[in-house]
Amino acid sequence: MAPILKTLGNPFVKNVLSAQETLAFAGVVISKVFSRRSYNSATKTVLVNQIYFTAVEILPLFITVSIIFGSLLIGIVFAVIKDLGLAEYLGSILMGFVVTELAPFITVLLIALRSSSAIDAEIAVMKVNQELNTLSLFNIDVLDYLFVPRIVSGMVSVVLLSWLFSILVLGSGMLFSIFIFGMGLDTYVNALINSTKFSDIVIMLLKCMTFGFFITLIPLRFGLRASHELTSIPVAVLNGMVKVFIAIVIIEVLSLILRFI
């Protein structure tokens, strides 16, 4: 009995401690993010580069994916709404499901797949190559120089790209409503406006920021866990990405709870 309990308890305790450490680390990073001293010219350059690599460089792919996926999704939603005779709930479904839930989720998945893994690998490689020690030797704050720009860039990118995704999906919906379902533009816009709540928008923005924060923080933290061996790099990336997806699910669930309480 005792070995079984030990087998069950060890991973649980380890995960709880890991989550605790991550949250403590998050607290430190947040204080750095909101500290003016964290931002200097080097940090700003890294921030611009990071936003470029995270959000701008992915833009063509993101827009293409958003249009294709958004059109398909809107088509399905419209067809289901029409079949079930729920046309009066069109606005609620689009705003409540597509815009406030699906757009951040798809965006964060795309960015996590592309940027989180890259950040994780980059920091792990820097750890293996002892570049982090070198930065410390030059009295460069690793948190300021490496972490804060990436985390801020992650938050900004997810917020902006989510909004862009929402606008593209709603644009697809507008085309569908006008050309396929014969719904007037005013009707479509009014349905959306009547279903929009500012509280939902605020929750969506907060959720996007939280997504952006954790999908960069967790890879940074797991990248730091790499040892000085090259073989530790894939392990760090693997563990970091798994935790990123767990964090995404937890944040999604928490946001849903927040919306409906």
Add this chain to the structure above:
Amino acid sequence: MAKNIERKVGLFILITTALIVASVVYIAYKKDVFTPTHTYTLSSKSGDNLTEGMPVVFSGFKIGKVEKLELNDNGLVMIRISVPRRHVKWLRTDTRFVLEKPIISTPRIVVTTTNFVHPLLDEQTVREMTVTSDINEIVKMIQPLLDRVNSIATSVDKLTAALASPQGDLSRTLANAQVLTSKLSQKNSLLEMAVADRESVKSVEQALSQVKDITGQINAILKKVDAMAVKTDASLYGQDGALVSVSKILKDLLAKLQKLETTVDNVNRMSTDAVGATGDLKGLRLDLEATIRSINDLAGNIDRLIPLKKEPEIRLP
């Protein structure tokens, strides 16, 4: 290269931020965030189904929303609704506020104004809100039906329990039916199974055969009787039938009786006369006897005068 990246990032942030701001401002504008609003107060005995942000609807259009819900010192729920300036015209002193609770959709406050000649509603006036509930109305209507359904369900429950029970009537009936059908399959007829005796079955069959013969004979008799009845009908009711003759005879008899009545009357008169005449009969007899004696005397005298005849005979009248 770095400048190019900065430009691209700047452009991206600018455009996307502009999109966000523009869409938020547009939504705010469409939701009358920038429009001055008027606040009105309604009162209700209950705060059930009331929520902040609930729409206020006039003729199906949203003209405002519930801003705040409060409980005053008298235990009444005070509902503060905000209405944009352009919709204030729909609220008059005769306006009624009704909380509608549809079955499917969310509750809403429906504004009804019948006469727009009345002055505009004062913001300081506290109006009472009434409540209608589709669900409650339907529940009231359905309640008797539900009671009946419940009763039926109870009966069905009992029925199914009885059906499922091995000791139940149906189970026993089925068992009996099974025995019956098995017995029936072994017998030549239902009658044989019922009486359980082949001889009796034969007797019954013979009896039935006899009944069949008797029935045939009765049929033949009935045909004869029918033919006789036809003839009797003709002899009684035909042109030369007995009834026609009797009728003629009776008519004749009646005529004769009428004649006879006259005769009887005459006889009566005659008898009356005869009664009167009998009074003179004695005198007449005396006269007749005197006449006869005279004639006897005359005949005696003649015999004595004329003795030609040995036995003279005189016939009296």
